[in-house]
Amino acid sequence: MNNRRILHTLEQHSIRPTPMRMLVLEHFLQQRSAQSLAELETTMPRADRITLYRTVKTFVEKGILHQVEGGPGATRYALCHDACTEGEHRDFHPHFHCTVCGQTVCLDTVHLAVPALPAGYRLSEVEMAVRGVCPGCA
Numbered sequence: 001m002n003n004r005r006i007l008h009t010l011e012q013h014s015i016r017p018t019p020m021r022m023l024v025l026e027h028f029l030q031q032r033s034a035q036s037l038a039e040l041e042t043t044m045p046r047a048d049r050i051t052l053y054r055t056v057k058t059f060v061e062k063g064i065l066h067q068v069e070g071g072p073g074a075t076r077y078a079l080c081h082d083a084c085t086e087g088e089h090r091d092f093h094p095h096f097h098c099t100v101c102g103q104t105v106c107l108d109t110v111h112l113a114v115p116a117l118p119a120g121y122r123l124s125e126v127e128m129a130v131r132g133v134c135p136g137c138a
């Protein structure tokens with residue numbers, strides 16, 4: 001169903017399509033919330049764990065997924081919506097963590113102010129965690 005979009009996204013980021021990569025990307029396209037590795041393992045029980053981890057790592061390196069810290073439990077991963085490229089993420093938005101169910105979502109309509117850095121410093125990410133209760137738990 002999303003096959004053309006999946007292939008296009010992989011191609012755009014110079015990633016060779018493999019069944020696992022397509023499966024993981026398809027999964028993320030269907031999710032509204034960020035996923036932890038444990039959650040990915042649960043939803044894809046037949047996937048080889050090491051391959052799954054490597055796929056997520058590749059996607060982060062290539063600018064398809066970004067890491068979300070600060071939520072309960074674990075590091076989560078979410079699809080990049082902005083023009084992220086290899087080694088340069090531009091996901092400068094806050095993340096909302098529901099304190100009841102632990103769901104984490106990108107607030108990607110909100111743009112964080114990126115501080116100007118002194119000469120010689122290179123920015124890799126800007127983090128802002130917002131906590132509260134999601135509509136499903138309210």
Ligand SMILES: [Zn+2]
Binds near residue numbers: 064065089
């Ligand atoms: Zn990104």
Ligand SMILES: [Zn+2]
Binds near residue numbers: 099100102103133
């Ligand atoms: Zn919730």
Ligand SMILES: [Zn+2]
Binds near residue numbers: 066078091105
């Ligand atoms: Zn995000």
